[in-house]
Amino acid sequence: MQPQDVRGFLFDLHGVLADSWQYHLASWQAVAQELQIPWTDQLATTLPGMSRADSLQAILASAGRQNEFNAHQRQMLTDHENTLYKQFVAALTPANRLPGITAFLDELVAAGYPLALASASANAPAEIKHLGLTPYFPQIVPASSLRASKPAPDVYLAAAGLIHQHPEDCVAFEDTVTGVRSAKAAGCFTIGINSQKLPQADAMFASTRELSIAAVQRVLGQLNV
Template identity: 30%
Template sequence: MRIDAVIFDHDGTLVDSEGIHFSIWQELLAQQGINFHREEYLNHHCGVPSKRNAELIVERHKLNTSSQQLLTNKQQKLDAWLHDHTFPLLPLAREALQECRKAQLKIGLATGAGRNEALRTVEGHNLAQYFDTLVTKDDVKNSKPAPETYLLAARHLAVEPEHCIAIEDSSTGVASAKAAGMQCITVKYELAKNQDLSSADYHCNDLLQAVDKALTLVNQGSENL
C-alpha cells in the first residue's frame, strides 16, 4: 500500500518527557500524603493523556478533589517547568525527521499533549522545518485513544489515513492510530516497556529503524503503482 505521510507521536516517541510527567504527579500526590510509586505510573499511566490520568488517579486513590482540579494543578506545574526547560529529544529523533524530509514525505505530529508542550519541543529544538502539521489534544474533542487526533492530522496533510503511517510508543497511541485506519510502527521506550503493543503492525528498536521501515513501505508502494 502506498505511504505518503509519516505521523509521529510526541511523548516517549520524539521526546523523553514521561519522567517529568511522573515527577509532577508524584509531587501533587505527596502533598496529599500519598506515595505515588514509579511502578504504578509505568503500569497504569505512561502514555495516557493527562485528563484520563487525573481521572484514574482520583478514582484509584479516592482523593478529596475533582479530577479537573487535579488536572489543572498538574498543568500549572508543567507549564511552569516548560517556561524554563524543553523536553530532551530522544536518540535519533532529529535524524529520523531528516530522513523523512529527504524522502519528500509529508510529516505530522499527532499528540495527546497540549499545544504548549508540542510547540516548546518544535521551537526549542528548531524542528519547525520538518513538520507540515501539528495536532494536539487542544485541537480535538476526544484525544487518544480515540482516532480524532490522527484523523485530523491526515486531513491537514491532505492524505487519506490508509496512506499514512504512525510512529508510536504506547498502547494508547497504537489504539488511536489503528482506529484511524493507519498502519503503525512502535519504537521501544523504557518507560513504556510494560505496555502491550502487539496490535501495532511493526516493532522497531529506535526511531531511525522505524523510519527505515516506513521508507521500505514507501518504496514497496511505489513499485506497485
C-alpha cells in the same frame, strides 16, 4: 500497505520525538505526593498516553479515592499538574530529542514525505519550539479542536488532514498502548517504539535509533509477503 503506497508519516510527541513523558510523570508524582497518595511503578507504567483527567483518575483510583473531589477541584488539580509540567517544558532543548530522530526526520524530508505531529497536548507547540522541531512540523493540530483524546482516533485523523492525506496511506509512530489504539482506530499503519510489545501495533522497533526509511520499508515488505 506496500512500501510504495506510503504517502505521509505521523508522529506522536512524548516518547517518540522526545523523552518528555518523564516530566509529566515527575509532575504527577508531585501531585500524588501532595495528595498523600503513594507513587507506584504501576502508575508510572499506566499513565503515559493518558489525558490529564484520566491520569488524575488513575492516581486517585490507585488509593481507592476515585470518588473524591468535584469537577472544579479536579480541574484545579489537573491545572496544577500542567503548571508544573510547563516548568519542565521551558527547559527543553534540541538535546532532548530522542536518539536517531533528527537523522530520520531529515531523511524523510529529503525524500519528499510530508510529516505531521499527532499530539493532543495543548503544550505541543511550545514543546516543538523548544526542541527546535518547528521546521519539520510547521502546523500542529490545535488540542482545543479535538473532541476526544487518545485512544480515540481524532488526533490522527486531524494530523493526516494537515498533510492532505488519508490515514490509511500514513505510517504512524507511537510508544504507548493508548497511542497505538488511537492510530489503529484512525486506520494508520502503526509502528510501536518500545522495548516491550505493544498490542495491535503492526510492527515494533525497540528504539528510535533503529528508525530509517529502509527499516520502515523492510517491515512493510515483510508484512505483505
